[in-house]
Amino acid sequence: MIPRMLAATRTLAVGGAVLGLASSVAAGQAPAGQTDSEYSSPRTPWGDPNLEGMWDTRTYTPFERPTEFGTREFMTEEEAAERERLGLRRLVSDDDDDALAADLVEQDVGRYARSDAPDNGRPGYRIAGAEYNAFWSADPTSPAVSLRTSQIVDPPDGQMPPLTRDALVQWEAREEARRERSQADDWEDRGLSERCITRNGLPGEMLGSSQQPLKEIVQTPGYVSIVMPYGYVRIIPVTATGEDQLPPPGSAIRQWNGDSRGRWEDDTLVVETTNFKNTVKTVVPAHGGPFGGSAHVHYYPGTGETFRLTERFTRINQDTLEYRYTVEDPAVFVSPWSAVNYFTLDSWAVEGNQDRLFEYACHEHNYGMVNAIRAANTDREWALDEAAREAGIRERELRAKQEQLRQWEASRQDRR
Amino acid sequence: MCTRVMDKPWTMSVRMALSTAMATFVAVTASPGYVVVGEAQGQDQAQTYQAPRLPGTERPDLSGIWQAFVTANWDLEPHGADAGPFPRLLGVWGAQPPGEGVVVGNEIPYLPEALARRDENRRTRLTVDTNNVNTVGDPEAKCYMPGVPRATYMPFPFQIIQSTEKIVIAYQFSSANRTIPLTRPTEAPVDSWMGWSNGHWDGDTLVVDVSGFHDLSWFDRAGNYHSEALRVVERYTPVSPYHLIYEATIEDPNVFSRPWTIRLPLYRRIEANARLLEFKCVDLAEEYVYGSLVETSNSQGGGR
Numbered sequence A: 001m002i003p004r005m006l007a008a009t010r011t012l013a014v015g016g017a018v019l020g021l022a023s024s025v026a027a028g029q030a031p032a033g034q035t036d037s038e039y040s041s042p043r044t045p046w047g048d049p050n051l052e053g054m055w056d057t058r059t060y061t062p063f064e065r066p067t068e069f070g071t072r073e074f075m076t077e078e079e080a081a082e083r084e085r086l087g088l089r090r091l092v093s094d095d096d097d098d099a100l101a102a103d104l105v106e107q108d109v110g111r112y113a114r115s116d117a118p119d120n121g122r123p124g125y126r127i128a129g130a131e132y133n134a135f136w137s138a139d140p141t142s143p144a145v146s147l148r149t150s151q152i153v154d155p156p157d158g159q160m161p162p163l164t165r166d167a168l169v170q171w172e173a174r175e176e177a178r179r180e181r182s183q184a185d186d187w188e189d190r191g192l193s194e195r196c197i198t199r200n201g202l203p204g205e206m207l208g209s210s211q212q213p214l215k216e217i218v219q220t221p222g223y224v225s226i227v228m229p230y231g232y233v234r235i236i237p238v239t240a241t242g243e244d245q246l247p248p249p250g251s252a253i254r255q256w257n258g259d260s261r262g263r264w265e266d267d268t269l270v271v272e273t274t275n276f277k278n279t280v281k282t283v284v285p286a287h288g289g290p291f292g293g294s295a296h297v298h299y300y301p302g303t304g305e306t307f308r309l310t311e312r313f314t315r316i317n318q319d320t321l322e323y324r325y326t327v328e329d330p331a332v333f334v335s336p337w338s339a340v341n342y343f344t345l346d347s348w349a350v351e352g353n354q355d356r357l358f359e360y361a362c363h364e365h366n367y368g369m370v371n372a373i374r375a376a377n378t379d380r381e382w383a384l385d386e387a388a389r390e391a392g393i394r395e396r397e398l399r400a401k402q403e404q405l406r407q408w409e410a411s412r413q414d415r416r
Numbered sequence B: 001m002c003t004r005v006m007d008k009p010w011t012m013s014v015r016m017a018l019s020t021a022m023a024t025f026v027a028v029t030a031s032p033g034y035v036v037v038g039e040a041q042g043q044d045q046a047q048t049y050q051a052p053r054l055p056g057t058e059r060p061d062l063s064g065i066w067q068a069f070v071t072a073n074w075d076l077e078p079h080g081a082d083a084g085p086f087p088r089l090l091g092v093w094g095a096q097p098p099g100e101g102v103v104v105g106n107e108i109p110y111l112p113e114a115l116a117r118r119d120e121n122r123r124t125r126l127t128v129d130t131n132n133v134n135t136v137g138d139p140e141a142k143c144y145m146p147g148v149p150r151a152t153y154m155p156f157p158f159q160i161i162q163s164t165e166k167i168v169i170a171y172q173f174s175s176a177n178r179t180i181p182l183t184r185p186t187e188a189p190v191d192s193w194m195g196w197s198n199g200h201w202d203g204d205t206l207v208v209d210v211s212g213f214h215d216l217s218w219f220d221r222a223g224n225y226h227s228e229a230l231r232v233v234e235r236y237t238p239v240s241p242y243h244l245i246y247e248a249t250i251e252d253p254n255v256f257s258r259p260w261t262i263r264l265p266l267y268r269r270i271e272a273n274a275r276l277l278e279f280k281c282v283d284l285a286e287e288y289v290y291g292s293l294v295e296t297s298n299s300q301g302g303g304r
Helices: A010-026 A077-085 A097-114 A130-135 A165-178 A294-299 A367-378 A380-415 B014-030 B039-044 B087-094 B112-123 B282-299
Strands: A053-056 A152-154 A214-220 A223-228 A232-239 A259-265 A268-274 A308-317 A320-328 A337-345 B064-068 B158-162 B166-171 B177-181 B196-202 B205-211 B231-240 B243-251 B260-268
Touching (some): A165 A380, A214 B158, A214 B166, A223 B166, A232 B158, B177 B196
Parallel strands (some): A232 A259
Antiparallel strands (some): A053 A214, A053 A337, A152 A337, A268 A308, A320 A337, B064 B158, B158 B166, B196 B205, B205 B231, B231 B243, B243 B260
């Protein structure tokens, strides 16, 4: 179930959000990236830093830095206002499906315009997803505004580091294997999100989706739990400062969301997560495969067994939780990278309108999967066609990643 | 009388509590003429078991990883050993172990027409109908959320994370979970698999009132079921550092002639490395749920 579902579209929601922005910047409510040094985190009755609350994890900060900002970590308030005026400020979703859907709609519109027999009687031809998705994205509140120029803070250029040669070779091989397969020969041709296994794994799932922006933190002595919007609870055993952290479980234990171990460092919760599953095996899914951004770290072939995620949660004022994380996966990225986000205490919940996350029953009603397999097997030619169309969209990203690696290798040669 | 038996039996020493609990437990499940341990008798016992408090609060701390060790997930009612569904494939791996059941008074008080539906459920428990994926067959086999109270007595651990104003219960099976606010009861805005929980304390007992269910979850593999009118009132009572007594009263006038109660102990998982590992079983169920679609289409050659 999706909370706060109002009869509004995303356009309306964002419109409403923009109205609220000026005031929130003016009030200085938005974290500009610096900790209020006067502030010290409240405590639970048992003495741990208190991170509890319903947190809105959405952001307007671009994941990678727009080139005009160079290596500047923060923009000025004037620049922020200008971006807003130009319509460049928009919610950054963890859900790159939205971007893909928009792309598909555009292609459909093009095809529709050229065709004498617009839909050929093919089911779903005109429903590419964007309108449907927008319905779920309505929200009456808006996140705080940060003056950060990008979520990525390391490397200092604010860009995700290149994928390794190995990862790209694997990706290409799996795209090659995909050519034999349609959009939905069976369930494994669909992405993990459509299969209702994980929305997009960690850290992507920690970040704000416009469809479900909230995470709720509930603590007890020795544990911090994060109720995740897409159907599970992250339970992090936390050791006190100075105590030895529990060792991770055996390497045979591989989990979609890894295995997390936490410790307190002063007011900061530090969480290390390992034992991830390798989520992309022999074939890139026809839909929901690699697309840019942290959201899909999980979807890069090879990510999993060598992936270590380190997260740092700090309450920097009553309403703001700073969330810093570092992704290390030497099999996939040429270097580690780090990002910062700010979670905002959700005013809707604080006002008593919502006291819990709603159940996300995805797999339990997944007629989408039944229909996808049926459709693809009813008209395999069409399903191969559609798979090729999506592969074309991924192809652009793959080429861009190959180019990025070439440039990175060249710049290292120059330095030598 | 029977539903009053265990109202407040835990006002006694741990040992007494446990032995009485189990005696009562066995008695009520073994025969209709069970032994009654009255409230007064319980209160007369020597010492009250005092669960440790959640530090800094007045409330007992129920946090921990817990697990039931009963065969109720096979059948809430008393049941004998039986072959599993595919003995030729699985040998006794798939066999049903015997169990005395967990229903107070043994029998679930079905309305006559509802009993027929239960029997039909049982007969078709491993049927998959791709046109009715969520209404035919046992939801467990498909990795659907188990609902309440079934989540409690599945053969998987669950974890209680208790804070001051909320309790989260995370179940290993299918990563199901629910949040239980303790301060202000609210009404379910929509029906769901795990229901809408409101909690409060009755002494050291956590009472959770759960409603807002739809009619899709089952109570067990035997096809015991409910309608969307289901209301479950759960009671979690600490009786030792390592045990909770779990009691759930089940009310559903569409299916049952009167409210009825199940009762079973929950055991703390005390292994030093006890963790709620992931059993997000979707990928383990896909072939079961969707496999027939692939076979059918292949046999049709994939033509238009």
